[in-house]
Amino acid sequence: PEAPIVLLRRRPQTASGFQLAANVAPGNPNLGVMLPSNPLHHLLMARLDFPVVATSGNLSDEPICTDEHEALKRLGPIADAFLVHDRPIVRHVDDSIVRVVLGRELVLRRARGYAPLPITLRSPLSTSRSPSILAVGAHLKNSVALSVGSQVFVSQHIGDLETEPANNAFRRVIADFEKLYGSEAAIAAADLHPDYLSTRYVHESRIPQRVGVQHHIAHVLSCMAENEIEPPALGVAWDGTGWGTDGTIWGGEFFLVGRNTCKRMAHFRRFRLPGGDTAVREPRRAALGLLYEMFGEPAWEMTHLPLFRNLPAVESSAIKGMLQRRLNSPLTSSAGRLFDAVASLIGLRQTVRFEGQAAMELEFALDGIQTSKAYDLPASDDWFMTTKDSRLPGLRSGMALNWQPMIEAILSDLRNGVSLAEISAKFHNALAEAIVTVAKSFGLDRVVISGGCFQNRYLTERVVRRLREEKFKPSWHQRVPPNDGGIALGQVIAALRSKSANIGQSL
Numbered sequence: 040p041e042a043p044i045v046l047l048r049r050r051p052q053t054a055s056g057f058q059l060a061a062n063v064a065p066g067n068p069n070l071g072v073m074l075p076s077n078p079l080h081h082l083l084m085a086r087l088d089f090p091v092v093a094t095s096g097n098l099s100d101e102p103i104c105t106d107e108h109e110a111l112k113r114l115g116p117i118a119d120a121f122l123v124h125d126r127p128i129v130r131h132v133d134d135s136i137v138r139v140v141l142g143r144e145l146v147l148r149r150a151r152g153y154a155p156l157p158i159t160l161r162s163p164l165s166t167s168r169s170p171s172i173l174a175v176g177a178h179l180k181n182s183v184a185l186s187v188g189s190q191v192f193v194s195q196h197i198g199d200l201e202t203e204p205a206n207n208a209f210r211r212v213i214a215d216f217e218k219l220y221g222s223e224a225a226i227a228a229a230d231l232h233p234d235y236l237s238t239r240y241v242h243e244s245r246i247p248q249r250v251g252v253q254h255h256i257a258h259v260l261s262c263m264a265e266n267e268i269e270p271p272a273l274g275v276a277w278d279g280t281g282w283g284t285d286g287t288i289w290g291g292e293f294f295l296v297g298r299n300t301c302k303r304m305a306h307f308r309r310f311r312l313p314g315g316d317t318a319v320r321e322p323r324r325a326a327l328g329l330l331y332e333m334f335g336e337p338a339w340e341m342t343h344l345p346l347f348r349n350l351p352a353v354e355s356s357a358i359k360g361m362l363q364r365r366l367n368s369p370l371t372s373s374a375g376r377l378f379d380a381v382a383s384l385i386g387l388r389q390t391v392r393f394e395g396q397a398a399m400e401l402e403f404a405l406d407g408i409q410t411s412k413a414y415d416l417p418a419s420d421d422w423f424m425t426t427k428d429s430r431l432p433g434l435r436s437g438m439a440l441n442w443q444p445m446i447e448a449i450l451s452d453l454r455n456g457v458s459l460a461e462i463s464a465k466f467h468n469a470l471a472e473a474i475v476t477v478a479k480s481f482g483l484d485r486v487v488i489s490g491g492c493f494q495n496r497y498l499t500e501r502v503v504r505r506l507r508e509e510k511f512k513p514s515w516h517q518r519v520p521p522n523d524g525g526i527a528l529g530q531v532i533a534a535l536r537s538k539s540a541n542i543g544q545s546l
Contacts, residue, residue: 041152042076043135063092068403073134076151079124095133099393100201102208103131130215131208132195140496141503146518147494149182149525150195153518155216157190158528161267162535173213173224173246174530175237177254177523179394181209183237184527185216185224191264191531192220196524200236209237228530229546230254232282241546249546250534254281255292256301256542257529258489262521263296264532266514270298272485275474277492278522279319279375279395288312290373290490291440293477301542305418305438305477307377311368313361322379322397323350323389324358329380331362333443344450345386374470374492377442381466384449385459395491402495404463412461413468414445418476438480440473471501475509487514491522 046069051058064070073093075081084091096114097103104110105128110121136148146153172186181197194212198205217223227246229238231253241249259274274294283289284303291307310325310332318324323346330338339359341347347355361368378398382388387404388397418438445466452462478486486506493499499515506513519525537543 041135042074043137043146043152044071044073044148046070046136046138046147047072057089059092066400066403069138071136076134100199101204102198103133105129105131130195130211133198135196138494138496140499140515143517145494145496145499145516146520147522147524148180148196149193149518149520154182154195155192156518157192158264158519160186160189160191160264160532160535162264162269162532169535170225171222172226172228172531172534173217174228174527174534175209175213175230175241176527176530177230178232178235178237180520180523181205181237182524182527183209183213183216184531185220185222186531186535187220187222191528192216193519193525193528206236210240213240226250226534227546228252228534228543230257230282230526230530231284231544238546250530250537250543251546252530252533252543253284253289254526255289255490256294257526257533258521259294259296259301259487259529260532260542261519261525261529262487262489262514262516264528265516265519265525266487268485268487268514270296271483272296272487273304273478273481273483274301275477275486275488276490277374277488278490279373280371283372288369288371288373290371290375291377292372293438295481295483303437304481305440306372307374308439308441308443309370309372311362311365312371312376313358313368315367315369318376319379319391319394321390322383325376325380326383327358328362328368329377329384329442329446331359333446336363344384344453346383346389349389374490378492381446381449384446385453385462387459395494398492398495401463401466402497404459405467405497406460408460408464410461410464411468412465413472414448414465416445416469416473416476417441418473418480438477440477445469467495467498467501470498471505474502475505475511478506478511479509484510485512485514489516489521489525493521 049068049070075084095103104113107123133150135150135153137144137146169188174184176182179199181200182194184191184193197209197212200206200209224246226248227241227244228250229241231251232238255276258276263272274296276292278290281289292303293305295302295304311328312318313324313328326346378401382397382401387400391397418440449462488502503513519528533543
């Protein structure tokens with residue numbers, strides 16, 4: 040009945056012979072398919088005998104238009120006609136997006152049909168007398184949450200807080216929530232990143248108590264809350280970017296979640312991202328940071344690699360200089376940036392047009408291949424600190440997954456003409472084996488996985504199967520997104536536990 044957009048495998052043509060234009064979701068083996076979800080859809084589809092290609096009524100990074108006059112102004116350049124009516128739209132709600140993973144739905148965008156259905160907390164910390172908590176989520180794929188007693192209401196998808204219209208929508212949703220549920224927040228929870236617009240909102244608010252929550256801890260707590268899991272558990276949080284408590288960029292993290300603690304126990308070996316945020320838009324920069332960490336300046340002699348083909352000499356020299364002088368080249372342990380780097384090294388994607396494009400194309404490259412082969416991705420003590428940069432105090436944190444043997448093997452396979460499908464499969468399998476390796480080292484049977492990387496169907500299914508084979512009890516998301524759309528729920532849990540555990544910190 041939710042009638043979400045469902046990601047389905049694309050066929051060359053339908054049984055009736057209908058064929059889609061090639062420029063509908065170009066290069067993507069999946070299509071988003073939905074059934075009519077409102078009376079207007081039903082009326083239109085009843086008169087048509089063919090599918091309709093649809094897209095959202097908004098520009099990129101902006102919320103959906105809810106006013107016809109605003110739509111004429113904002114969407115006039117991209118729409119040939121407008122169908123309007125006399126029923127005003129009170130609040131914007133996107134279509135939800137799901138995909139089937141391990142035989143059940145995995146919500147990637149939680150909106151119409153799913154929000155704001157509550158999540159009921161079973162934790163003893165949450166009672167009918169618990170103070171109301173407003174969690175303002177992350178900067179990308181933003182949603183907010185409001186706790187009322189033992190229930191947490193997670194808002195519809197708001198989107199990336201990159202534009203003024205999106206920021207206005209974010210503030211309207213918060214005001215609507217407090218009015219709708221008749222509850223004024225006594226505690227506000229936000230991401231630790233000081234420049235997130237959501238975090239700035241909390242700093243500017245009059246809410247008396249403010250709690251900062253590390254991004255990846257929020258991911259883990261979100262998954263635990265959805266699955267009604269109480270500590271202890273091993274939490275795995277893999278995504279593109281999150282502000283780390285040590286000032287570096289996290290994104291490939293493992294946490295030991297206890298009743299009164301949440302400690303980072305392992306992560307990917309770090310490398311530098313020349314250009315900072317620019318490296319997110321240019322996977323070749325992540326690849327160069329990786330190669331420089333491995334080989335130093337001789338990395339620039341590897342001109343046979345695809346990433347050098349269309350890299351201007353001036354830009355190449357600038358990137359080299361940034362890495363040499365460690366200028367505007369933050370350290371990262373991000374699994375998402377590792378995906379980007381591998382996609383660049385094997386020639387899939389050097390620049391991206393939208394978030395996650397390189398990682399998606401690396402998943403698409405699997406092309407149905409079946410193999411259990413995996414690259415070597417060993418775990419050891421924090422490799423970066425023990426061999427590279429002991430001048431940076433406070434960075435040492437437990438076990439590190441050393442990706443160097445894997446990257447060396449990928450470069451070798453590339454030279455030897457191994458197919459991109461096999462390279463991608465061995466890479467994904469290596470990541471799954473790494474999770475099993477870390478899980479074995481800590482001996483907890485309960486493992487929870489969260490973060491944007493687990494939107495990847497192959498990776499999630501492989502991780503869950505391997506953990507089950509090794510007698511672990513894995514949990515993953517279903518109706519709360521694994522991406523940043525689920526962060527607000529985790530922030531609520533952290534705020535509830537902040538008085539009894541070291542999970543949140545005052546803002």
